[in-house]
Amino acid sequence: MSQLTEITHTQSVRLSDDENAVIIVDQTRLPGHLEYLCLSSAGEIWDAIHSLKVRGAPAIGICAGYGIYCLAKQIRAADFKEFLQKFHEQKEYLNSSRPTAVNLSWALNRMEGVVTANAGRSPEEILPLLKAECMAIHQEDIRMCTAISEYGLSLLKDGDGILTHCNAGPLATSRYGTGQGPLFLAKERGMHLKVFADETRPLLQGARLTAYELSRAGIDVTLICDNMAGMVMKNGWVQACMVGCDRVAANGDVANKIGTSSVAVLAHYYHIPFYVLGPTSTIDMACKTGSEIQIEQRDPDEIREMFYQEPMAPKGVNYYNPAFDVTDHSLITAIITEKGICYPPFTDSLAAQMQFGT
Structure with missing residues (x-):
């Protein structure tokens, strides 16, 4: 075998530095143009998923996790019940963007599970938990892809x-x-x-x-x-x-x-x-x-x-x-x-x- 080579991977999805938006590679512009989009509204996130600006089941799940966290930060609610209702509405809206890729609903349900598991807490207390969960979804995907690649390579x-x-x-x-x-x-x-x-x-x-x-x-x-x-x-x-x-x-x-x-x-x-x-x-x-x-x-x-x-x-x-x-x-x-x-x-x-x- 030849000398080991370090591969540079394009980061297709990430949370913005101010944690108010999702940054994605616009895959519809490749290969001619490597462009990044900043998605902060529900409509922008929905459209990016639906129009394949972000695509691939795991990447869609990561984008959905970050996206619903950013939208949760925008919710103004008097109590937990109102927060959960508005969160659920945003979740269902994003989930309608693409019906086949199960990672979309999987990630959104996982994020909503954080909210429902903390009934009675204030939105201010729930937001850090949502951030931790969407970050965990991303890090877990990195580990999963590495393990999948190892098992796949064993067959070649x-x-x-x-x-x-x-x-x-x-x-x-x-x-x-x-x-x-x-x-x-x-x-x-x-x-x-x-x-x-x-x-x-x-x-x-x-x-x-x-x-x-x-x-x-x-x-x-x-x-x-x-x-x-x-x-x-x-x-x-x-x-x-x-x-x-x-x-x-x-x-x-x-x-x-x-x-x-x-x-x-x-x-x-x-x-x-x-x-x-x-x-x-x-x-x-x-x-x-x-x-x-x-x-x-x-x-x-x-x-x-x-x-x-x-x-x-x-x-x-x-x-x-x-x-x-x-x-x-x-x-x-x-x-x-x-x-x-x-x-x-x-x-x-x-x-x-x-x-x-x-």
């Missing part, structure tokens, strides 16, 4: 070819990432991996974000169109597929960026391991199967005209633009979390992980 060997879909690196999380976390950790440890990054239509997260992050870190990455995945697999260039996840059902069905299930089908056909990486906060044990996952429908113009100078489809044509699809558990080799590697049957291994450490 020097010289492997890895295929990715969408973006699940530091921009989508806090450090290293989930689906791409092992790639950054491998680079730090001197391992050479050859990465093929799906462009990920229609929002091009693979082209704009994954290729940006990996190339910036000096990782060997080749960008391909989504419909080229089968060719590179057939050529024998791919030894594993690694993707992130937005929600995992109790049976192991996984909701992730649209096109993920197609990659899984191809990998199954070519006998290539298909790994899903994500924190246990994305596991929804109340959701029995993927059929229960609500799939977000996006603006049709994302297909027709986004990233084009002129519309690239006929005016008036019908559109279908789901943000996610569900990969059946039968196509998944393993689900990797910060607690370890889950193998089929996922109903057993996921349940065991969710009970571990509780």
